[in-house]
Amino acid sequence: MTASERLINQLRLGPKAAVAVHDPSNMFYLTEGYTGEGLVYISEASRVIITDFRYTEQAERQAPDFRVEMIGKGRNHNKILAELVKAEAITELRVETNYLSVDDFEALRGAVGEEVSCVPLNKVLQQLRQIKTPNEIVVIRKACDITSEAFNAILPKIQPGMTEKELQIELDFTMLRLGADELAFDTIIASGENGSLCHAIPGSRTLKNGDMITMDFGAKVGGYCSDMTRTVALGQPSDEMRKVYETVLRAQSMCEDALMAGKTCSDIDKLARDYIDARGYAGRFGHGLGHSVGIDIHEDPRLSQTCNDILQAGHVVTVEPGIYLPGIGGVRIEDTCLVKENGCVPLTTADKQLIIL
Template sequence: MSKRLDKLREELARLQADAFITEKAENRFYLSGFTGSTAWVIVTAKDAFLVTDFRYVEQAQEQAQGFTVIDNERKAIDAIARVLKENGVKRLAFEGSSVSFQTYSDWNKAFEPVELVATSGLIEKIRMYKDESEMVIIREAVRIAEAAFEHIQGYIRPGVRESDVALELEYFMRKQGATGSAFDMIVASGPRGALPHGRASEKVIQAGEMVTLDFGAAYQGYNSDITRTLAVGEPDPKMKEIYEIVLQAQLAGLAALRPGVSGKEADAATRDIITAAGYGAAYGHSAGHGLGLEVHELPTLSTVSAFVLEPGMLVTMEPGIYISGLGGVRIEDDVWITENGHENLNKSTKELLILPV
């Protein structure tokens, strides 16, 4: 954690701020290792504090190594104010996107004369770069999801509900060590495949339909995110054609992922192929996003992304085509940017699987 605090302190020096405060769960965990549901992390130029309540003091002392743990004695705002005063904090950086106006108003009054400095994406930009310790966890999250995909191929058949598929996927991943699903699973069959975020419904899967599965495993705080589209019996020839277009677009997008490539260029590598095939209007989302403690984080791969890929970044690559009334196809992998190119964490086949009926 010390390297992460060092990077944060460099940012604080740049902002001419004396301290930083966060209550956001992902950023709190990233900086301290604390997994409880209630706490405030305060980092100064020399020290780090974790303010929490009686329920979590012992847990925090065990998890937040190097932090001074403070029992807020049921009034956190006063405990935070004391920390700021005792450490001579005059300018306090906070996360403008996650602090409500009411909280800001309360802090402004309670912390006076401390100046509150709003920041945007301060920790998220540090989190873009995954180290080896994080990648060990993320690789396991990917392995669990891949094993679940292999398992579910023997479960999907005509007559099974989408919701049953989602339940079976989550049950299997938990048995493999996941703490749960990374997000509400997408299981979209037949015409529902045209819904990019078609969460599992009570619809019954029919023979001849394509099924899009978008899911991931939550494991030790981190997430995986995989999408595969398969067929239950022989699909419509049009859907097979669309599948091949999406596959070629996804492979082209993967080939583009390397240091120095912008998010806009990576997106274009997929979009140019889909547009040339006549389906540009049916590809309405970005090519990918960052992945880690949150399922969607920085950097972005989109038509307007200004991010430039660098070693250590972890992104998804997930082009798709969606045709109302017919269905849709999306294929997604999790990719770590390396010094010489990238490492695709996913090994599951992307050739069209046609399950027997």
């Protein structure tokens, strides 16, 4: 079953209803490959990409099962959408009100006319995207393989005196050289005292002996992301940072052991949080335990204190506890994991034991 067929089934879309999709990630999912701009129109009768000259040939190549309509003078995206709606006598159009600006929504509604009811799509596509298909898992696994391999390749290049920015550039280039289409997100490098910054921006700080270095990075392959964090020591770390590392590693391992279909997201988060608190670091693990990964780097469901969703086989989620000590440093360890009926499979496979360079 194609993604567009899954959408039609999920919405029970009748002959008088259609969907207009503007979110690029949802467009990619529905077309199973289109990465350009414009919008996608789905009905029982039609599969259409509406775009401009820059992307028409690309759309034909990437989504051969879709008809491509090109905008032109006096015939913009909304005008073509209105033509399709009128030709098929559509009376209900589902739209991404969570994605469109107020002005864009009003322009769309004005184009299709008052006789067409514009109804929120309500993130139905994001819900469909939660359970990964076997083909999607293959691609995500490849992205994770590249990410893990890049970590192993970068270790010999980490030296005292290089800057965080230089390490980021080396790591990014390594992922691209190994086959990444692009980066899944901006790489985080946090060394020494900067390790307490969860989303540190790599800068001019030079790496020093005794530093813990947190590297949070991921490759994107075939439109799908990976996400992995490893923290290494450059020379011998302090006793305190060894304890921090051991605590985070134990919390991460406990959660991966517990991760499986049927578990509640918040319960998995609590497992890590309670352990870290009990080890004397209450309040120093301030973010959620993890998030789903797919076309976007952050998807639902989330492993967090506030998410009571039930995990299902086919979810791909990160497990990434951390401890952050202002003025001292921090540790985060993260895997991208595939949830299965009776457990999970870590798709990022680089060594998690403390590496001392």
